[in-house]
Amino acid sequence: MLGEVLTIAKTALGALRRPLKAASRKARIWSFRLRTRQLPFAEAKAKEIAYSVLAGDILRAISYRNLDSPHVFIASLRRSSEVDFDPRVYVLEQIGETYKVIWKSDRLYNTIATAFEVQDVDGDGNREVIFEDQSYGTGGGSRSLMVYSTSNTRLFSVTESLNWQDRAGPVSPEIEIISADAPDMIRVLEAVAKSHGFLQPGKVVDFDSPEFSVQRWHKENGTRTSGIVRLHYYEGHPPCKATVVTTLDTGTVLWMSFFKGPLIGYEKLNDRHFVAFSAAWSYNWAKNLAFDGQSLWFGSHCKNGLMSFRLADNRLESYESFQGTGLPEVEKLELDDRVLILNGTLTVPLDALIKGISLSTKLQVN
Numbered sequence: 096m097l098g099e100v101l102t103i104a105k106t107a108l109g110a111l112r113r114p115l116k117a118a119s120r121k122a123r124i125w126s127f128r129l130r131t132r133q134l135p136f137a138e139a140k141a142k143e144i145a146y147s148v149l150a151g152d153i154l155r156a157i158s159y160r161n162l163d164s165p166h167v168f169i170a171s172l173r174r175s176s177e178v179d180f181d182p183r184v185y186v187l188e189q190i191g192e193t194y195k196v197i198w199k200s201d202r203l204y205n206t207i208a209t210a211f212e213v214q215d216v217d218g219d220g221n222r223e224v225i226f227e228d229q230s231y232g233t234g235g236g237s238r239s240l241m242v243y244s245t246s247n248t249r250l251f252s253v254t255e256s257l258n259w260q261d262r263a264g265p266v267s268p269e270i271e272i273i274s275a276d277a278p279d280m281i282r283v284l285e286a287v288a289k290s291h292g293f294l295q296p297g298k299v300v301d302f303d304s305p306e307f308s309v310q311r312w313h314k315e316n317g318t319r320t321s322g323i324v325r326l327h328y329y330e331g332h333p334p335c336k337a338t339v340v341t342t343l344d345t346g347t348v349l350w351m352s353f354f355k356g357p358l359i360g361y362e363k364l365n366d367r368h369f370v371a372f373s374a375a376w377s378y379n380w381a382k383n384l385a386f387d388g389q390s391l392w393f394g395s396h397c398k399n400g401l402m403s404f405r406l407a408d409n410r411l412e413s414y415e416s417f418q419g420t421g422l423p424e425v426e427k428l429e430l431d432d433r434v435l436i437l438n439g440t441l442t443v444p445l446d447a448l449i450k451g452i453s454l455s456t457k458l459q460v461n
Contacts, residue, residue: 124220127162134158135167145171148187148194152177159213161246162220168245169194170213170224180206184226186245198243200250204230210240210291217283221246225287234260234377237268240288242280249275253288260377262357263313267297305329309357309373318375320402320413326369333359333368343384343391348406350391352381358393360406371404372411383428385435387445392435394425401425401435401448417443 134157136144141156155172166189174182184200203226210227217223222245229238237256244251255268274280288294302311308329315325337353344350349361350371357373358381374380374395381393381402390405390412400415400422416422422437429436435443 120220124162124218127160127220128215131160135160136169141169141171144194145169145173145185145187148196149173149185151175152179154182155211157211157213159222161222163246164188164221166190168222170211172211172226182206184211184224184241184243186224186243188245197245198248200226200241200243203228216242216287217244217280219246225291227291234258238293240284240291240293242284242287247277249277251275251277251280251284253284253293255293259355261375262309262373262377263318263375266300266310270294302327305331305334305368308333308359308370312357312370312373313375319411320372320374321411324372324409324411326371326409328362328367328369330367332361332366335359340380340382341384343386345386345391350384350386352384352393355380358391358404360391371406372402374398383425385428385430387430387433392428392430394428394437397424399424401428401437401443414448417448 134141136158138156141158142153144158145153145156149171152174153171154174155170157170159168159170160166161168168189169187171185171187172182173185174180182203182205184203185196186198187194188197205228209229210225212225213222214225215222216225224243224245225240226243227238227240230236235256235258237254239252239254241250241252243249250273252271252273254271254273256271257268258264272281272284274284285294300307300310302314308327311327312324315327333351335353335356337356340352340354342349342351347362347364349363351359351361353359355377357370359368360371361368371391372381376397378397379395382396383394385392389407390403392401392403394401400413402414403412404410405412414422422443423441425437427438429439430445433445435445435448437443
């Protein structure tokens with residue numbers, strides 16, 4: 096009987112200690128924040144210390160304290176020199192009267208820090224280093240928000256990536272969250288990322304708007320390069336903001352090819368336009384045009400062979416070879432009495448080319 100009473104008492108005491116311990120921790124955090132509202136050093140002094148340890152060019156330096164450590168920390172953004180483009184984030188920790196490097200990031204692609212700060216993002220009394228990085232090119236790009244925790248020596252991140260080369264791909268970025276083995280950090284990362292402009296609502300695609308004509312073409316036709324394709328007509332002149340690569344006026348239709356964009360036909364009398372073809376890879380834009388009275392012929396950038404589009408039945412065709420010989424990438428395209436002249440020298444009779452197309456020589460789907 097006495098043993099049961101002691102067991103019950105211990106359980107009750109343990110249940111009582113947990114909220115008391117949590118309340119005590121909250122009180123300590125509140126008191127610590129109150130005592131550490133001022134930085135240990137002004138940024139100028141923090142830069143001096145960071146330079147003595149790291150040398151190079153110190154772009155930023157922020158000193159701070161953590162509840163669970165008696166030491167001062169310095170978060171620093173440093174590059175090798177004023178003419179170098181190799182920034183990294185360093186964290187220094189006080190050791191005696193000096194400092195040592197306890198962590199450094201990989202080289203950042205962004206040469207100018209769009210965000211660099213120190214905050215207690217998870218509310219545990221220990222501050223984290225927050226910084227951004229981004230890298231963009233002509234074919235795609237990504238940006239990342241990174242959170243380094245000094246107290247548990249982990250780097251957490253949220254990355255948004257877009258591949259602009261994939262015309263059949265999504266318009267919203269792909270999101271990757273790295274939270275190591277601390278799933279509770281996902282909620283914290285989400286809040287911090289949103290406060291820095293990440294994780295915003297994706298673009299709403301209106302398939303009836305000419306702004307999204309390429310997305311509609313791929314939604315309806317996939318990535319095909321041959322066969323009957325579906326067209327959708329939009330009122331007015333095409334509003335595409337890309338550079339026009341080449342045009343061809345065939346009387347009733349003005350054909351336009353756009354840099355890293357689609358091949359569009361504009362019906363002048365009806366004042367409407369449509370996408371005839373959109374390459375799945377943005378680098379395969381149509382770079383030259385010829386018209387035989389029925390079909391529009393074109394060569395593609397970074398792609399061997401020819402393609403044609405016949406508006407009468409919306410038929411798209413691809414030609415890789417002629418009479419057993421592979422066709423080259425067409426830099427120049429001319430049409431003379433139903434003979435295609437490729438690159439100024441290679442002649443291909445239209446009737447023979449069309450008659451000779453077979454399943455072994457035409458591309459079905461990329």
